[in-house]
Amino acid sequence: MSSAEHKWACEYCTYENFPSSKKCTMCYAPRVVYLISEQADPRGGGGGGGSSSPPASPPAADEAGRKWPCALCTYLNWPRAAKCVQCLSPRRRASPLSAAGLHEALAPLRIRTPSAESLARRGSPPTPSPRHQEPAAGPRKWACAACTYENYPRSRRCAIASPPLSNYEYERRLKQLRRRQREADWGWLSACLATVDGDPEPVDAYLASGGDPARQLSKAEVTLLNRPAVFEPGLTLVHLAIRFCQDNILSTVLTRMEGSGSGVKRVPSFVAPDLAQAVRRSVATTLRQKKVAFPCYFMTDMTWFSLPADIEELPEMVQQQLFEELLDKDAQKELEVDAPIINWSLDVTERLGSRLHAVWNRTAGDCLLDSVLQTTWGVFDRENTLRRALFDSLHEAAGAFYPRWCEYERQQTERLQYSLDEDQLRHDWLQLLALGKPGMPLEQLHIWTLAHIIRRPIIVYGVKYVKSFRGEPLGYARFEGVYLPLLWDSSFCSKSPICLGYTRGHFSALLPAMPPTSHITGAGADQHSPEAGGVVFFPLMTHDGKLLPVHFVTRAERGREEALLRQWLDVCVTDGGCLVTQCQLPRPPLLVAQMVQEWLNYYRRMCPVTGPVFPTKLPAAGDEASSENESEGE
Structure with missing residues (x-):
């Protein structure tokens, strides 16, 4: 017999090699010998020179060794079977071309073993073994999960799906991976990783730098992230935040995608995130609860946040950029230009110098809580501290809130000529208590409860009708008015209110600017000194001369709204006859003042001749204790 009859075909390039060759002459791939059981395969021709044929195996063993595995379920079928007995799929005969195509489909631009990171650290590829060691007869082969090819027990990778890479191919793919790492947008990739881990700071940094919130992950970026079970091509920050239940990050990203003004926004808490986090911790320490018949949470510190008077010292171009990045232009236009809701009185805005500015705020259901904290501490309610205090107060002090709320709801329905029974009122009350999760929109009851928590009145300047995007009125908005902490004693609360703006389903913080000097030194809360800050004025009337509605008054208090306002507020009348x-405005707490100074320093550096830069280092424990407006816990 000639030696050509015993040549073996290479599994990769199909080149027919001589029987004595242990690896392919063309591609240097190791020879694969098929084992039947404990005897050598009569088709292999390996071992000797081929002069003597191996003993024939028993018929049963020989017939069993010729079974073909199903490509779908890997069941071993008899040679004569045209279809799989288990799944009825047709028999498929593997070919070198299909195996190579499968390899290209499974591993594009990816090195399986070892990983790309370990190869980059080593700096040189591992040298593949020139000879494939055949295992001893007995142990069973393992089937590849990708191509169902049966490999030797000692093989760490499939010989078909993952053929060994040549040095040229390895270097080419490694250079390609390094080039992509250099060209990658690591700010965007860090934001994706931070969204999965729940860290909002890299996401805020990416969005503050002008990043696109609707950007999608590409296939190359998914390869760089190297977490195929987490990242997929086409995912955005919104998809990742929803998949991993990151509500705070979701609301932040949605803010940049909805109508909250165009351009990059830089509020003080974004410029100084460490100080903002310290301020949020201070807010948590000021919340207390009285162990009395009215167990409502309240804040021990009385703080107000306003725009600093140092803004006027900046050049006009820098001031324009500051207000562009701080204010919500859409809300300001809707409240000031489209309808005369704020800044309509010349006596208040010009003579008394009390103009309100709509500050940019997050959306997605947390805007009310954020706007309340913005007007008091200058930060957002990222950790839901105020939301938890709000709903804990409603649950624990329901015996005080529920009766007055029921009476107020019955008065509202009587004006619309229909009535509510007790079952319907209890159902509506339970629905209001079920809005405690982050991102859920809040109602009038929650504004009134927040007035009790901050211990001061809340004035809401809002649109009267909720309109669609086409400008068509959809319904009556009932948020405008004054919310008084009527369940507290008036001596326990402050007479200086905060102001909020309400537009189409969104609340904004309305902040006044700190005047350089106080116009008058009127009465106020006893714990604050008039010399510490300035005095601003807020109208208690609409532009057509009507008194702002006072919410949650009883039947006995109806018709006495102006008397209630004079009892809970420091009311006076301007020369033009406007009730205000x-x-x-007292001096802000030390942490808030440092956060504002760091925010101003960001814009001072844009000036041609910069002013003095104030230190932004966190104060020591002794400094915090000596501050005027710090809580007892600090």
């Missing part, structure tokens, strides 16, 4: 309340 004056608010004394």
Whole structure:
């Protein structure tokens, strides 16, 4: 017999090699010998020179060794079977071309073993073994999960799906991976990783730098992230935040995608995130609860946040950029230009210098809580501290809130000529208590409860009708008015209110600017000194001369709204006959003042001749204790 009859075909390039060759002459791939059981395969021709044929195996063993595995379920079928007995799929005969195509489909631009990171650290590829060691007869082969090819027990990778890479191919793919790492947008990739891990700071940094919130992951970026079970091509920050239940990050990203003004926004808490986090911790320490018949949470510190007077010292171009990045232009236009809701009185805006500015705020259901904290501490309610205090107060002090709420709801329905029974009122009350999760929109009851928590009145300047995107009125908005902490004693609360703006389903913080000098030194809360800050004025009337509605009054208090306002607010009348309340702005707490100074320093560096840069280092424990407006816990 000639030696050509015993040549073996290479599994990769199909080149027919001589029987004595242990690896392919063309591609240097190791020879694969098929084992039947404990005897050598009569088709292999390996071992000797081929002069003597091996003993024939028993018929049963020989017939069993010729079974073909199903490509879908890997069941071993008899040679004559045209279809799989288990799944009825047709028999498929593997070919070198299909195996190579499968390899290209499974591993594009990816090195399986070892990983790309370990190869980059080593700096040189591993040298593949020139000879494939055949295992001893007995142990069973393992089937590849990708191509169902049966490999030797000692093989660490499939010989078909993952053929060994040549040095040229390895270097080419490694250079390609390094080039992509250099060209990658690591700010965007860090934001994706931070969204999965629940860290909002890299996401805020990416969005503050002008990043696109609707950007999608590409296939190359998914390869760089190297977490195929987490990242997929086409995913955005919104998809990742929803998949991993990151509500805070979701609301932040949705803010940049919805109508909250165009351009990059830089509020003080974004410029100084460490100080903002310290301020949020201070807010948590100021919340207390009285162990009395009215167990409502309240804040021990009385703080107000306003725009600093140092803004006027900046050049006009820098001031324009500051207000562009701080204010919500859409809300300001809707409240000031489209309808005369704020800044309509010349006596208040010009003579008294009390103009309100709509500050940019997050959306997605947390805007009310964020706007309340913005007007008091200058930060957002990222950790839901105020939301938890709100709903804990509603649950634990329901015996005080529920009766007055029921009476107020019955008065509202009587004006619309229909009535509510007790079952319907209890159902509506339970629905209001079920809005405690982050991102859920809040109602009038929650604004009134927040007035009790911050211990001061809340004035809401809002649109009267909720309109669609086409400008068509959809319904009556009932948020505008004054919310008084009527369940507290008036001596326990402050007479200086905070102001909020309400537009189409969104609340905004309305902040006044700190005047350089106080116009008058009127009455205010006893614990604040008039010399510490300035005095601003807020109208208690609409532009057509009507008194702002006072919410949650009883039947006995109806018709006495102006008397209630004079009891709970410091009310006076301007020369033009406008009923206003004056608010004394005290000096902000030390942490809030440092956060504002760091925010101003960001814009001072844009000036041609910069002013003095104030230190932004966190104060020591002794400094915090000596501050005027710090809580007892600090």
